[in-house]
Amino acid sequence: MNEPLRLLLVDDHPVVRSGLRAMFEDSSDMLVVAEVADGEAALEVLRHTEVRVVLMDLQMGEGMDGVTATREITSLPDPPAVLVLTVYDTDADILAAVEAGATGYMLKDAPPEQLRAAVKSAAAGETALGPDVASRLFDRLRSPGEALSPREVEILRLLAQGLSNRALSRELFISEATVKTHLVHIFDKLGVDNRTAAITTALRRGIIRSG
Amino acid sequence: MNEPLRLLLVDDHPVVRSGLRAMFEDSSDMLVVAEVADGEAALEVLRHTEVRVVLMDLQMGEGMDGVTATREITSLPDPPAVLVLTVYDTDADILAAVEAGATGYMLKDAPPEQLRAAVKSAAAGETALGPDVASRLFDRLRSPGEALSPREVEILRLLAQGLSNRALSRELFISEATVKTHLVHIFDKLGVDNRTAAITTALRRGIIRSG
DNA sequence: GTTCGCATCAATCGTTCGGTTGAGTTCCGA
DNA sequence: TCGGAACTCAACCGAACGATTGATGCGAAC
Known part of the structure; x- marks a missing residue:
């Protein structure tokens, strides 16, 4: 040395x-x-x-x-x-x-x-x-944390733009019911119970990015 | 000196x-x-x-x-x-x-x-x-009535944590009615019509930060 | 000393959201 | 070929949200 x-x-x-x-x-x-x-x-x-x-x-x-x-x-x-x-x-x-x-x-x-x-x-x-x-x-690494599916990430990305369920459904050409189903899964995987918490959690985890 | x-x-x-x-x-x-x-x-x-x-x-x-x-x-x-x-x-x-x-x-x-x-x-x-x-x-200072008031910024900051109106009211020791009033003003000033859009807009404008 | 911004609260009402249950499709891998 | 994951849709319901109207107190500005 x-x-x-x-x-x-x-x-x-x-x-x-x-x-x-x-x-x-x-x-x-x-x-x-x-x-x-x-x-x-x-x-x-x-x-x-x-x-x-x-x-x-x-x-x-x-x-x-x-x-x-x-x-x-x-x-x-x-x-x-x-x-x-x-x-x-x-x-x-x-x-x-x-x-x-x-x-x-x-x-x-x-x-x-x-x-x-x-x-x-x-x-x-x-x-x-x-x-x-x-x-x-x-x-x-220990808990893969329930990875989100591509569709769910897509929903999350649009959700972070402030879109309503109806707007989301129109944007993705799916029914509002389907949007809700996705949201339930997203909330579940992220461990939250509303869309705003989902957004901040997703931002923190780097699942989506703002800007 | x-x-x-x-x-x-x-x-x-x-x-x-x-x-x-x-x-x-x-x-x-x-x-x-x-x-x-x-x-x-x-x-x-x-x-x-x-x-x-x-x-x-x-x-x-x-x-x-x-x-x-x-x-x-x-x-x-x-x-x-x-x-x-x-x-x-x-x-x-x-x-x-x-x-x-x-x-x-x-x-x-x-x-x-x-x-x-x-x-x-x-x-x-x-x-x-x-x-x-x-x-x-x-x-x-240049544009009063357009910029968010300190209280409104505070609300926004907690809103971005994913808190509900009820949780916000408890956190700030005010009624839920007052929280809603603040939210109306916030939405109006930011030009949005729901809380998720308010959050992303506020993040983008540097009014609040995530984390 | 009145106006204006700010913060507070209340009541109402329609809309949206979130939870639940159930069910159909496709596609991929075991 | 069987099962599971992903994506899709539907109906229901209570809770939360957002819009509206209206009101009070307070402090600073003019």
Whole structure:
């Protein structure tokens, strides 16, 4: 362990970047070689600088978002490890990051030692998950949670536009009775009992997206 | 300006706290006298320590949330200024903080100089608002009768949790009739005719956030 | 000192929603 | 070929929702 671990910080908040920098500069075995505010800049740095671990925020106001950047980075030849560092532990974010090739997923409320340990794990190619994250992933895998059928997702998507049952039926060329049947199944699978709760739950789980 | 400005940092993220600390320690005219992770701890510190400005995060995983803490702090005798520092600029967050007595409202993606300037403004008793925040508030004041009232935003926020009218009335200690009246106004102002459409419209406009 | 916005409550009424039960189709895999 | 999952439809009913009308108190603005 002669050479320090070379890190790249990607976060759109100056406050967070300087906090991370301070945190890692305490360790003589780590070196922050650059810090940038978005995905494009991260890729640019990686083009001409050797980096072992990228600390990646997911939500970035403008520019390339974290998931996209992670996907791009991990598809590079001889890529650095990407350790996602975010404030959200929602299923949608976690799954998206893991699917994009993230080596680890930590929450920003983690204590400094945990973060440093996670960076070292990531550098060694090991998966590093925060405690909450690990349990959440585990829950998900253990109980498939009754996956929604394609038709049900379609209903949910339109439901989130604020359509009534009648409007839904017209949009999908089915009867209102069928719409209601689908809704019953959706409510059941999501563990809710009305359409508004269904929408927020679906958004949280990443089943649908708003916008 | 002999004595440095005494600051208290309240944020549940160690990373952010150390980032803020680093940011303010660069200025010899500011001094971080303590940093804590939740509202209760903040109040405890204030009991025996003189502080001029409190840097307050709104979202804190456990313990007293930022709005409540702000309300408590500003109701103290000879209270310090509370400068809210968060990542969200939705009407719901901003209005709640202002109602609670916050002196300023800044976003975490603000550059260091802006943050330091905001702290000084707050210490002088002046309101300090981030650019996006200011324009949001400005829009409201410019068009009264069209923008949602604080109460309406509050209703909307709970509505997005999937609560029924009855549940809303219980949560807010008002009658179901009043809830319905608010909903009528909300629907009217948002140009929708049901609660699900109201939620998605409010999310899209940044009036509330999901999660 | 009156107007206006805001928040509160009440009563009524038609509509929509959600729960229940039951049943027909197709299609795929065991 | 049998069974199950997915999608479809129907009828019923109580509960929740949304629209309407009307009313009170309060504070800030003008």
